[in-house]
Amino acid sequence: MKTLMPYPTVVGDIDVTIEKVALDGRDLPYSMISRNERVVALHEVERAEWEEARIALRVSLPEREIEAGPWTDVVCVAILTEGATNARLARPLRKRTDGAWVGSVPVSRTLHRTRASLTVSVVGTVGGVAGRVIGAADAAWVIDLTARAPERKKELNIVEIDFAASDEEWLIKLKESPWLVDTSGEMPTVYLNTGFEGLAPLLNGARSEMEKSARGLVASQIAGDAWTAMFHAAVSDLEIGDDGTPQVPSGWRESVLRQMLPDVIPGASLADALLEVHERRTDGQGWSALQTYIHHAAAKRARIPKYVRTAVRALDRAEDSER
Amino acid sequence: MSELDSFGAWLERQLRRSRVSQAELAAALNMTRAGVSAWVNNRAMPRADKLRSIEEFFGLLPGAATSLQDAEKRAVQRIWYHRRAHPDGGREFGNAAAFAFEADLATLAREATQNSLDEGLDPTRPVRVRYTLHELSGDQLRTFKDHLQWDDLEPHLRAAARHRQKVARVLAEGLRELDETDSLLLLRIDDYNAAGLTGPEYDDGRFAAVVRRQLDSRKAEGRPAGGSFGLGKATLWANSRLGLVLMNSTLSEPYEGHHERRMIGRLDLPWRRVDGEPFAGPAWLGEPDETPGFRRVARSWWADEETARALHLERDSQEPGTSFLIVGAHDMSNEGEPGRPDLLAMHTKLVVALADNFWAAMTAGENRPPLLQASVAALRNGEVVIPEQRVEPSEYFPAHVRALKAYLDGVTVDRLTAVDQVALARVPLLVPPLRGTGDKAVEHRAVLLVTPADHGDRDPGKIVYMRGSRMTVMKRRPREVPLGTDPFQAILLAGYATGEEGPEVAAAEAFLRASEPPEHDRWDRTEELAVVYARGALTRPRTFRADVDAALREIVGRREVQAKGGPSVLRELLQLDTAVGARRGEGYPTVRHIEGAIDDTGAWRVHIELRIPRRDDPWLLAPVAWFHGQEGGKATITWAELAAVENCEIDGENVRVSPGVGSASFAGITEVSSHLVPAGWARLAVDVRRARGART
Amino acid sequence: MNRTPPALPEVLALLPTTAATQHLTRGVLTGQEDPPRVALQRASKPIGASAARWHTAPVRELVEEAMRRFADARTRADAWLAPRLHATLRMTRAEAADPELWNFMSLVVAPDYVVWRHTGAVTSTTSRPTAPADRFVGVAHKHAFARLWWAAEMFRDGEDYRSAEFACGNQDVLHTALRLNAIDHRPTALALLQVLANLAARKVSHLGDHVNALASEINIVRSTLMYDVIAPVEPPDTDAVLEWIAEAETAPPVPLNSLPDGPRDGRVPKTSVDALVKIFEKVHEESPHLRRRAATVDNAGAGVSLAKPGI
Structure with a gap:
């Protein structure tokens, strides 16, 4: 996909720097701000009960381009949003004498729940129309209210718990399962049953070659289940756009589809593959045939072929040494 | 009338210059030694006839003895003195010290400026250095050559250029260009608020170290020197194609009663034979020495302003310091067009080199002047080509300069909370005692400064280690910094670089210098450490670096986060974003480029280029367009018209791409009545899909 | 439809989605059976400090009044219920963003309302019409109560x-x-x-x-x-919102025939x-x-x- 705007937009870099973050007026250690990952972590155990965080930011625009360009009344705004709370806050930045645009954005505990997104847009008048979006910072910053370290969430939740002794009633019922995959939450979760004898020690502390190969087999089996479950969850919650085609979802579902669809429907673009899967699933035709490919894609992600081969070789060697 | 301007001083100077004792003069004038002594000590003035006799004795113009100053003018007769070949027949085809350096302006700027810094005079004011590139041609060049006594020089240059060695080839190239283009590049390096070339003509001192000797580093005890006038000065000659450097120095301590315009030229050539006579190598331009034992050797002379100007060596003020003029300056890596030195490129190179090497010395605090100010200018026949540009360190090393400035201003913090802050940590360096003294080790508290790197900072994530006059010894990436740590800049100031005083500071400075190899590029175990210091000294530099790394990690490291849930074997199989953004070889056609505009009817007219995976069958594609809302919202648009442009044909609503091609393009006009909003209000998106079914 | 389930818990709680979905049987969706209130309560977590605003009785009253008033035109219940639900269930957006709260509302407090309001038309003779599952457990703009609360909040x-x-x-x-x-x-x-x-x-x-x-x-x-x-x-005055929430302790029940007042967080x-x-x-x-x-x-x-x- 490529897009065109109906008026000239700014091409140069728009850089956003978080200068500092204060929780209820006290500065946060700068190590809770990651410029690499564009994440601010707001959760300090010692100060769990804060009310407002204030994010001071500085934006540099391609000034020469803007001076020379067809835009007038150029302003720069910072926008803080969170989907879960429908929060949206726009704060105009002010231009300092050195050309940098600066300002601060409040993050209220009442308006935000887990992760807010901070973006910066440049707005101006073009061709007589005011308020045109003429540029935006490349990527959003994540303001994570629950994280202690500024990192993007990249992996599923893995919860090690004794199902039988759990507070969660549904887990107790399933206490005979060694593991479970739950895709209903904000992030998918793999539950490992520590009450399942031998599972936790195997996964966490294999020593001998045989133990290691068994560990690999089990781990890849669990991961294969997880990928399969995630794929099904991702294709079952699709939003259908105005044109009747399914839209690519966001978050972990997007990651799962981007990783697996090329193996499920080879040689097709993401949109084409998604439409294909969606149609087969809804009208049922060819849906069961597709399972083979979903399984293949999940096994590939879970590296099952590699672990099976390792296990087989380990067995061979064990037999050889017994002879 | 001051002491210096007195007749006594004048007379003493004449005696010294001519290496004549008071007794010899007394004998020549037929009077007592006490009488001459009375003149020298200004206790008496000679009668007029005696004055004339004195002038005659010293071979001066009539009236010199009364006007005092005029005497020198006339006295100066400049000669080129070429050292005779060694009596043992040895031949040297180049200066070994100069060989250590390529002709490189960056190296020159580093070495020459470090020397100036080391020779700084008043520590409360900055040492100022100025680099001036000056291209001469035509009349201006001819005048300069006359003053240089080119005719005496040229046969030697031509003779030396006949060899096949490296120096000779450079020289030959220089002469060829001079002949062909009739232009010559001068590079002048001035320093002010520096010691100047003090000391006697041949004996130990700054002057002799620069002009007469090789590898005399003159390391004065207890000075925060880097390695002044050692190898470094050889870069001056290395950067001259002709091996020729002229000097004009204003001395901080008088010599022969003079401060200003001590001038001399030195030429470094290989062995050569001129008019059948062999010469060893070096030559000097100066006043013929009359002292027994040095007769006809060219020595420095006290020039008048006019001569200084004629040799392009006039100085701005009476402030002490030296001006070096590199005649036939060049840079191996930066030659520009033949015959036309690329002044802009050379100017830039000098500015960047000065910033690179001396940003720290050039950094000032609110109330503390910098140690150094540097500027670069370029001229052509006296006309300004690039006006003098002061090197601003913050333009090149913003984060580093911010860190150092915060230290100088005392506004550092213990813990970083903002992007512009600078954290300071003290890192102890236990300096071991000298061997055999039985003294105790002393503790020096080095300064570690850390600040978040700026956007576009080059090479972040390293620690710059400095000592002395904020001289960079090394840049090292600290060990065991956690992955994903944000980019930072760090500076370690040790010894005198801390700006602090005290025996432990001096001890640390000496210790660290002893731990440097001749390249001065790291602190590690050296032979000197083993010999000079007590046991345990050898491992000390390494321990110190480890302590610095640990202090740095303390500042930039994140709080230890609890181990993430789950066995690692499983976690690595569940990474969600490993493939996101990583492009696979796409096996399907994609839009490579679109351009277009809205026409008078309100329709988008677009030109679409496709990237096509080659295959033997045609591709049947459906071009799709929509207005692209936020968060994935779209409003589909239909085409009023599609037209093939290249490698394809239009088949109804589809594009049929020819087999075997790698790209195709077509044009489209959107159907206005399908626009949800007027085109001017929306972002247009275009893509291609696999054509589906048999839609008409 | 007006049977009152026994043992309605006094205060709201948080019901995990996994547990909620488990009990979303066809019988519940058609309204033929009540969700197992005891099991659901056991699966739920307490909501934190007890406060008048978390009491279930006022919400329950509203829901019943809505079903009574709009028995003939259930879609019209939305406009009546939304502001009153919002002014009764006083909370911050951060609190309202928790789906577990809404799970508890739909499955424990008022499953009858969900069925009443959202059961589709009879489409076939063989199967009874059901309320869509996402009206019980679903995204905020679908969930039977969340969508009303959020509509009142957003508009x-x-x-x-x-x-x-x-x-x-x-x-x-x-x-x-x-x-x-x-x-x-x-x-x-x-x-x-x-x-x-x-x-x-x-x-x-x-x-x-x-x-x-x-x-x-x-x-x-x-x-x-x-x-x-x-x-x-202007950004909303969050202090005014918190004040309004605190007033819930002493505030009378919302008026049934005129509109209540929302938080004075800025026009x-x-x-x-x-x-x-x-x-x-x-x-x-x-x-x-x-x-x-x-x-x-x-x-x-x-x-x-x-x-x-x-x-």
Whole structure:
């Protein structure tokens, strides 16, 4: 996909720097701000009960381009949003004498729940129309209210718990399962049953070659289940756009589809593959045939072929040494 | 009338210059030694006839003895003195010290400026250095050559250029260009608020170290020197194609009663034979020495302003310091067009080199002047080509300069909370005692400064280690910094670089210098450490670096986060974003480029280029367009018209791409009545899909 | 439908989605059986400090009143219930964003209301009609209670619920506009309602189509216009919201026949709303898409479209 705007937009870099973050007026250690990952972590155990965080930011625009360009009344705004709370806050930045645009954005505990997104847009008048979006910072910053370290969430939740002794009633019922995959939450979760004898020690502390190969087999089996479950969850919650085609979802579902669809429907673009899967699933035709490919894609992600081969070789060697 | 301007001083100077004792003069004038002594000590003035006799004795113009100053003018007769070949027949085809350096302006700027810094005079004011590139041609060049006594020089240059060695080839190239283009590049390096070339003509001192000797580093005890006038000065000659450097120095301590315009030229050539006579190598331009034992050797002379100007060596003020003029300056890596030195490129190179090497010395605090100010200018026949540009360190090393400035201003913090802050940590360096003294080790508290790197900072994530006059010894990436740590800049100031005083500071400075190899590029175990210091000294530099790394990690490291849930074997199989953004070889056609505009009817007219995976069958594609809302919202648009442009044909609503091609393009006009909003209000998106079914 | 389940818990709790989905049987969706209240309570977690606002009785009363009042026109219950639910279940947005709270509401506190309000029409003779599962456990703009609370939150103007009431009176607004991120900008939300009100006043046909078209237009135009700059608004006064929440301890039950007062966290400037109304109306009127449709309607014969007044 490529897009065109109906008026000239700014091409140069728009850089956003978080200068500092204060929780209820006290500065946060700068190590809770990651410029690499564009994440601010707001959760300090010692100060769990804060009310407002204030994010001071500085934006540099391609000034020469803007001076020379067809835009007038150029302003720069910072926008803080969170989907879960429908929060949206726009704060105009002010231009300092050195050309940098600066300002601060409040993050209220009442308006935000887990992760807010901070973006910066440049707005101006073009061709007589005011308020045109003429540029935006490349990527959003994540303001994570629950994280202690500024990192993007990249992996599923893995919860090690004794199902039988759990507070969660549904887990107790399933206490005979060694593991479970739950895709209903904000992030998918793999539950490992520590009450399942031998599972936790195997996964966490294999020593001998045989133990290691068994560990690999089990781990890849669990991961294969997880990928399969995630794929099904991702294709079952699709939003259908105005044109009747399914839209690519966001978050972990997007990651799962981007990783697996090329193996499920080879040689097709993401949109084409998604439409294909969606149609087969809804009208049922060819849906069961597709399972083979979903399984293949999940096994590939879970590296099952590699672990099976390792296990087989380990067995061979064990037999050889017994002879 | 001051002491210096007195007749006594004048007379003493004449005696010294001519290496004549008071007794010899007394004998020549037929009077007592006490009488001459009375003149020298200004206790008496000679009668007029005696004055004339004195002038005659010293071979001066009539009236010199009364006007005092005029005497020198006339006295100066400049000669080129070429050292005779060694009596043992040895031949040297180049200066070994100069060989250590390529002709490189960056190296020159580093070495020459470090020397100036080391020779700084008043520590409360900055040492100022100025680099001036000056291209001469035509009349201006001819005048300069006359003053240089080119005719005496040229046969030697031509003779030396006949060899096949490296120096000779450079020289030959220089002469060829001079002949062909009739232009010559001068590079002048001035320093002010520096010691100047003090000391006697041949004996130990700054002057002799620069002009007469090789590898005399003159390391004065207890000075925060880097390695002044050692190898470094050889870069001056290395950067001259002709091996020729002229000097004009204003001395901080008088010599022969003079401060200003001590001038001399030195030429470094290989062995050569001129008019059948062999010469060893070096030559000097100066006043013929009359002292027994040095007769006809060219020595420095006290020039008048006019001569200084004629040799392009006039100085701005009476402030002490030296001006070096590199005649036939060049840079191996930066030659520009033949015959036309690329002044802009050379100017830039000098500015960047000065910033690179001396940003720290050039950094000032609110109330503390910098140690150094540097500027670069370029001229052509006296006309300004690039006006003098002061090197601003913050333009090149913003984060580093911010860190150092915060230290100088005392506004550092213990813990970083903002992007512009600078954290300071003290890192102890236990300096071991000298061997055999039985003294105790002393503790020096080095300064570690850390600040978040700026956007576009080059090479972040390293620690710059400095000592002395904020001289960079090394840049090292600290060990065991956690992955994903944000980019930072760090500076370690040790010894005198801390700006602090005290025996432990001096001890640390000496210790660290002893731990440097001749390249001065790291602190590690050296032979000197083993010999000079007590046991345990050898491992000390390494321990110190480890302590610095640990202090740095303390500042930039994140709080230890609890181990993430789950066995690692499983976690690595569940990474969600490993493939996101990583492009696979796409096996399907994609839009490579679109351009277009809205026409008078309100329709988008677009030109679409496709990237096509080659295959033997045609591709049947459906071009799709929509207005692209936020968060994935779209409003589909239909085409009023599609037209093939290249490698394809239009088949109804589809594009049929020819087999075997790698790209195709077509044009489209959107159907206005399908626009949800007027085109001017929306972002247009275009893509291609696999054509589906048999839609008409 | 008016059986009162025994042992209604006194305060709200948080019901994990996994546990909630487990009990979403066909019997529950059709209303034939009650969700297992004891098991669900056991699966739930306490909501934290006890406070009057978490009491279930006032909500339960409202729900029952709604079912009584709108027995014949259940869609109209939305406009009545939304502001009253919002003013009864006083909480911050952060709290309202927790799906576990809404799971508890729909499965433990008032499953009967969900079935009553959302059970579809009889489509076949063999199977009983059901309420969609996402009305019990689902995203905020689908969930039977969450969508009402959020509609009131997004479309109120400070303490004034009239705009929210108007919004909830139109199913297309609830259905389409509520899921539009553009309305997170409060002047945009109110301007959208104003444009609709103006259209309604002109008695245009197919108002629902206009709502959907307008929502899409606003979303598309947002890719080129920054509404936040054209129509500035102060951030909400969060202290006022917290004060209003604290008043829940002593506040009387919400009035049943007049609108309650919401939190005084700041009104949206009229100038900002007007600026956007002007743009939205212009875009809507100039929409080539709409014109084409208008033209088709004209060709089909004038007056036909007016045959269905009073949407």
